[in-house]
Amino acid sequence: MRIRLLLRRLSNEHVDQQSQGQQDIPSHHKPPYLHSQEIKHTLELARKMAVSDAPILILGESGTGKELLAQSIHNASPRKSGPFVAVNFAAMTENLLESELFGYEEGSFTGARKGGSAGLFEQAHKGTIFLDEVGDAPLPFQVKLLRVLQEKQVRRIGGSRIIPIDVRVITATNRDLKKLIAKNIFRQDLYYRLNVLPIKMPSLKDRKADILLLAEKFYDVHCRRQENAIPSDMYFRLIASHFFSYDWPGNIRELQNVIEYLVTISPSHPPSPDMLSEELHSDTINVHGNGCHDIHSLILTTIAKCNEQETSIGRRSLAAALALPESVVRKSLTCLQQEGFIQVTKGRKGLLISKPQKALFGDDLASLDACSELTT
């Protein structure tokens, strides 16, 4: 029953998207990874948030593209002609954070530069400051950060001059800030100051529809100067099913690494499954876990496998092989077909995995900076 409800919700979402016609994004401007409902939803939200000046808090696992999203929101905002300044809190001690963010005057500490230095807040004036891994900010520094955000002015270390700053603040974290608050390692007042417009970057396992598309983009980037490179859809033909069934805990960063590895060890032949690491070999999909996403993944994986082995599979045999009710398989196939993932042929070929619709996205490799297309 739960599966049915989830599938119905998914197909309703699809109908909504179709009826709205997605007219706000001309098809040739679609980012290369605009396939999954999850990322479409995130980008729609991001587009709306870009026009506001309120603080944004980007949540999501490591490697999901939070920094890219922050940069893209800036690019789509009225501040786009101003600077975008990024700082990673995880890598810095309290003292370093203070001097880097607020700046310092000459002679204010040993090693201070002659003439002093403007801090990152000053450098981001009229633009956006991106505070990455904000959950790692040391507690004493959080008080100072809160004051700057409230007063919209900074004073350099060792200085007396008050410097007004006009910046949009975007923060990101892969940690659960509420848990950190409960443990008294993150300030609640700072949390409410930052969490005005929250947005979540989906994990790659929740946007499996985008995996092959991203993989092909990364492959194209690696191979663009290689003369004997084979087309990207051919390249992944033997391993596509493993990509669908793996959970990608390192998200897009891990996918990037895997493609780089494959291209290095097998530059001009489609890599075989045995070239993948043990982890990627895992075929375990939890059919009863997250509902429709798992069913879609399971179905896609099974069709991809049959296609690899050149055995034909149809709706009935799929339902029997997966021990799923035929009605569930039918709904999932309809949805996957409407989304362009599969083709349902009448003849002996049965169900086929579609090639990613590259034409939709153009072949501009610069569009790998996908979110910058938020500006359209």
Ligand SMILES: Nc1ncnc2c1ncn2[C@@H]1O[C@H](COP(=O)(O)OP(=O)(O)OP(=O)(O)O)[C@@H](O)[C@H]1O
């Ligand atoms: N849509 C995309 N297209 C191409 N590459 C992407 C995309 N999204 C993310 N990446 C790449 O994935 C990697 C991780 O992205 P990013 O650093 O933005 O993630 P993050 O969530 O900020 O990670 P962390 O939490 O570890 O800082 C980067 O190399 C980035 O270029």
